[in-house]
Amino acid sequence: MSVKFTTIKIPSADLGGVNPTVDINNVSYIHAGYKMSESAQNKKPPFMGEGMVSTMLPYLQQDNYNRKLEDKELDAVVLENENLIATILTGLGGRLYSLFDKKRNRELLYVNEIFQPANLSLRNAWFSGGVEWNVAIKGHNPFTCSPMFACKTQSSLGEGVKLYEYERKRNIVYSIDFILPEKSEFLYVIPTIENTEKTEKFAYWWSNIAVKETPRTRVIVPASHSYMSSYNKNAYYVDYVDNPIVEGRDSSYPLTAPRSNDYFYDIDKGEDKWITAVDEQGQGLLQLSTDVLYGRKLFVWGQGNGGKNWQDFLSGGRGSYIEIQAGLAHTQLQHIKMPASTIWRWCEAYGAIDIDVNKAHDKDFKVAVNTVKDYIAEYFPNGVNVTLENVLSLYNETPLSLERLGSGWGALKNIENQILGLEPISKTLQFPTSSMNEEQEIFSELLNTGKVVNSDEKAYPIGYVTSEFFEKKFEEAIANGSENWNTYYHLGVIKYALGKTEEAQKAWEKSVEIKPNCWAYRNLAMLERNVYFNTGKAVELMKKSVYLNPVLPIEKDYGETLVKAGLYEKWIEYFDGDCKNKNSERLQFYKAFALTKLKKYKEASEIVNENYTLSDIKEGELSVSELWYEIYGPIITGRDDLDEKERNAIVDKMRPLGKLDFRMH
Numbered sequence: 038m039s040v041k042f043t044t045i046k047i048p049s050a051d052l053g054g055v056n057p058t059v060d061i062n063n064v065s066y067i068h069a070g071y072k073m074s075e076s077a078q079n080k081k082p083p084f085m086g087e088g089m090v091s092t093m094l095p096y097l098q099q100d101n102y103n104r105k106l107e108d109k110e111l112d113a114v115v116l117e118n119e120n121l122i123a124t125i126l127t128g129l130g131g132r133l134y135s136l137f138d139k140k141r142n143r144e145l146l147y148v149n150e151i152f153q154p155a156n157l158s159l160r161n162a163w164f165s166g167g168v169e170w171n172v173a174i175k176g177h178n179p180f181t182c183s184p185m186f187a188c189k190t191q192s193s194l195g196e197g198v199k200l201y202e203y204e205r206k207r208n209i210v211y212s213i214d215f216i217l218p219e220k221s222e223f224l225y226v227i228p229t230i231e232n233t234e235k236t237e238k239f240a241y242w243w244s245n246i247a248v249k250e251t252p253r254t255r256v257i258v259p260a261s262h263s264y265m266s267s268y269n270k271n272a273y274y275v276d277y278v279d280n281p282i283v284e285g286r287d288s289s290y291p292l293t294a295p296r297s298n299d300y301f302y303d304i305d306k307g308e309d310k311w312i313t314a315v316d317e318q319g320q321g322l323l324q325l326s327t328d329v330l331y332g333r334k335l336f337v338w339g340q341g342n343g344g345k346n347w348q349d350f351l352s353g354g355r356g357s358y359i360e361i362q363a364g365l366a367h368t369q370l371q372h373i374k375m376p377a378s379t380i381w382r383w384c385e386a387y388g389a390i391d392i393d394v395n396k397a398h399d400k401d402f403k404v405a406v407n408t409v410k411d412y413i414a415e416y417f418p419n420g421v422n423v424t425l426e427n428v429l430s431l432y433n434e435t436p437l438s439l440e441r442l443g444s445g446w447g448a449l450k451n452i453e454n455q456i457l458g459l460e461p462i463s464k465t466l467q468f469p470t471s472s473m474n475e476e477q478e479i480f481s482e483l484l485n486t487g488k489v490v491n492s493d494e495k496a497y498p499i500g501y502v503t504s505e506f507f508e509k510k511f512e513e514a515i516a517n518g519s520e521n522w523n524t525y526y527h528l529g530v531i532k533y534a535l536g537k538t539e540e541a542q543k544a545w546e547k548s549v550e551i552k553p554n555c556w557a558y559r560n561l562a563m564l565e566r567n568v569y570f571n572t573g574k575a576v577e578l579m580k581k582s583v584y585l586n587p588v589l590p591i592e593k594d595y596g597e598t599l600v601k602a603g604l605y606e607k608w609i610e611y612f613d614g615d616c617k618n619k620n621s622e623r624l625q626f627y628k629a630f631a632l633t634k635l636k637k638y639k640e641a642s643e644i645v646n647e648n649y650t651l652s653d654i655k656e657g658e659l660s661v662s663e664l665w666y667e668i669y670g671p672i673i674t675g676r677d678d679l680d681e682k683e684r685n686a687i688v689d690k691m692r693p694l695g696k697l698d699f700r701m702h
Contacts, residue, residue: 038118038219040189040196042440044110045124045134048353049152052162052182053101057497058590059530059560060093062567065655067093067159067176069271071370076277077264080303088239088372089175094534095205095446095501096179099162101589102154104652106353111152112441114187114198116217116224121388123217123224126167127441130181131200131213133168136224136322138389145322145389147247147358154182155351157656165351165358168387169245170228173207175369177245180204180443186466187441190434194218194225199436201466203447205503207238209375210447210463216432222416223388225428230381233460239372243332243364244385246324250357253317255289255398256335257405259309260302263288264368268297268657268701273370277303281402288335289402291359296339297701301368304331309421312361313390313409319397323390324363325413327425329383332364343700347656350699380464384425384432388416436466445473449480453506456484476500479527480507489514491521494554495586501527503534522552529560538568555586559594572602587617596627605631622651626660633667636677641668647695654699661697 062068067090073081112128124135129152136145149166157163158177171178180202190197194216201212214227230240248254260280265288267274280302281289288300304310312333315321337359338344348357363385366373375381396408417424447468451461462468473481476499479490489511511528529544542564548557559582566575575598583595599608612619612628619625625644632641645668651661669692670684671677679687 038195038217039116040198041115041117042127042187043113043115045113045126046108046110047150047152048106049109049111050106050154051103052099052154053103054497055097055499056100056590057097057499057556058594059501059533059563060098061533061560061563062092063563064093064098064159065271067091067174069273069657071266071273071275074274074276077275080262080264080277082264082367082371084239084366084371084373085368086370088241090206091536092534093159094530095503096160097499097501099154099160099182100156100653102162102652104153104650106151106153109152112184114440116198116215118217119220120222121217121224123215125198125200125215127187127200128184129164130178130183131170131185132166132181133215133226133387135167136387140222141320141389141391143320143389145248145387147249147356149247149352150355151353153351153353156653156658161653165348166247168247170213171241171243171245172211172230173204173209173241175241175372179206184441184443186439186443186468186472188439189437190214191437192216192432192434194428194431197432197434199434202443203450203462203468205446205450207240208234208450208462209238209240210466212466214432214434216428223386225425225432226385226387227429227432228383228385230375231463232375232377232379233462233464235377237377238375240375240381241365241372242330243334243362243369244324244330245336245360245362246322246387247358247360248314248322249316250291250359251316252292253398254291254314254321254359255405256291256312256314256359256361257289257397257402257409258302258304258312258333258335259406259410260304260333262303264301264303266299266301266368266370270657270659275368275370289405291335291337292340294337294339296341297344298337298339299369300335302333302335303367304333309413310363311409311413311421312363314359314361315390315392315397317394319392319394321390322361322387323409323413324361324385324387325417325421325425326363326385327383327429328422329381330363330365330385332362332366332368334360334362334364334369336360336362339701341700342694342698346696346698347701349696382429384429386425439467439469442469442472445470445477448473449477449502452481452484453504457506479523483507483510483514487514487517488519489521489524489527492523494522494552494556497588498526498556501530501534503531505535507531508535520551522548522554522557525551526554526557529557533560538564553581553585555582555588555591558582558585559591562594562598566598566601572598576602576604584615587615589618589621592616592618593621593623596624600627600630603634605634622649623653625649626651626664629668630660630664633664636671638668638671642672647697649697657701659700662694662700665694665697
């Protein structure tokens with residue numbers, strides 16, 4: 038058995054830097070609501086809709102990626118024994134990129150041959166393929182496209198790998214251990230969530246496993262019912278349905294799904310916790326876990342144009358996939374309560390499955406389920422939970438020296454805790470000060486000198502903090518004479534994150550009073566637009582921001598604010614004149630939108646047509662498809678007074694959306 042830190046070379050888009058602007062009700066993903074049918078209400082799990090966050094602060098958006106692919110080396114670690122090769126991307130959230138079965142000579146996961154971020158997660162950037170480890174908050178992992186700490190481990194099971202990070206929304210530490218013992222046909226994965234604070238908090242975990250979708254892929258799970266979630270505009274609709282027959286079709290076959298859906302399985306009482314996806318030959322991937330991880334789910338893109346286009350958009354047209362998932366709750370609309378001073382740990386196993394093809398595809402779903410159970414019994418004769426609990430007990434790991442560094446935020450938090458006389462954020466894991474960099478510089482300088490750096494007001498802010506501890510430190514700096522635009526700017530960010538909106542507003546007003554700066558003006562504008570719904574004031578403030586510093590993130594907010602206010606001529610005038618980022622697809626979209634509202638359809642069609650791409654289109658966003666119909670309906674018919682349904686039907690026939698259709702319902 039071997040563990041090797043290395044790199045892998047694949048065609049990759051440039052991730053780019055972070056967006057320095059603050060989430061002030063800008064990230065709509067975290068505000069999506071849900072509705073439940075009567076049957077779902079009767080089976081409503083605990084904590085539905087609870088634990089949602091109001092802002093992604095202190096995290097920044099990762100929205101500066103492109104779609105130009107070039108060969109790049111990605112940091113990785115490879116575990117290998119006689120039977121399996123596991124490749125993990127340490128620089129991209131610990132994604133289990135590939136699990137290759139040497140004995141059977143086949144890949145067990147869906148491997149995306151490119152790295153192409155798109156707007157599908159809490160911080161915008163997300164990529165498909167492999168197994169993603171989602172912690173803390175609904176909406177993927179804040180570290181999906183970020184590096185993690187990584188080290189080798191030694192235990193009675195042999196060498197392993199530990200990846201870990203400090204998660205700043207919940208103030209928890211999480212780690213993922215990968216172990217591949219000699220001769221094992223299963224990769225063992227041990228996630229750990231550590232809450233060293235004296236307060237109860239909401240927690241979340243889902244392991245999202247991408248596997249190939251073939252014409253006869255079947256998902257088998259020991260459940261007779263599921264919570265079926267459908268994607269609607271800015272909301273989910275949840276129904277409690279039979280499994281597998283739903284709406285007259287066998288939902289265990291993903292290819293029968295007409296649209297994008299989640300199926301959260303209500304695992305039958307007393308059953309082991311597992312899920313598998315098998316193909317035409319009865320072959321596939323099997324995932325199992327200890328009972329703690331009791332949730333199981335299937336996500337399908339569906340057979341609509343939108344779902345197919347999303348898959349192509351993420352992979353460059355390199356194949357279809359589904360996701361089978363495992364989590365700490367029944368659904369992903371829940372966050373569960375984690376007690377104070379608690380450590381949660383469980384074990385997952387990933388390996389191949391080969392079962393009789395006729396039984397795997399028997400019309401009686403119970404035959405397929407029982408066939409999988411028989412297969413599991415061969416490898417886990419003492420039962421899944423008992424066997425994997427034994428793996429947990431044997432994995433008495435000793436972390437060795439760090440091979441890769443994560444962020445410096447854990448080190449900064451430990452300094453904060455030390456000053457406050459509190460325990461470190463982890464009882465066992467190290468967050469060395471060597472991990473700190475320019476992101477933490479302003480805050481470490483404040484702790485060392487009591488002063489806030491009076492930085493260039495046009496430079497991008499690249500890091501934020503949101504704790505009451507730093508709120509006090511910034512206020513002390515002001516009291517001691519360290520009054521500059523940057524002090525009040527960061528104090529305002531902290532105040533906003535802590536729910537003190539009026540105090541945040543006053544701090545940002547003081548910031549621009551001391552020195553006019555685009556960042557504080559922009560935040561004031563977002564308060565007016567997204568919190569107070571005063572679009573006129575928002576426009577006035579965004580204009581001040583953009584003329585101080587017309588960088589792309591500011592111009593995006595200016596364009597969005599103007600078109601939301603219906604000031605279409607003003608946006609077109611700015612775009613055609615002073616705009617510094619005319620090549621931005623998002624800014625071009627705002628111009629096309631404005632032209633359409635002014636009934637200048639021909640001009641709008643010169644922007645939005647078959648050659649147009651919106652690289653950062655958001656999962657569930659309908660803006661492009663809606664605009665397409667508004668542009669081409671009048672162009673084709675010569676009329677702009679047609680009923681929407683009639684207009685859309687004509688456009689679908691005469692000039693369909695094609696690759697621009699990203700509708701999921």
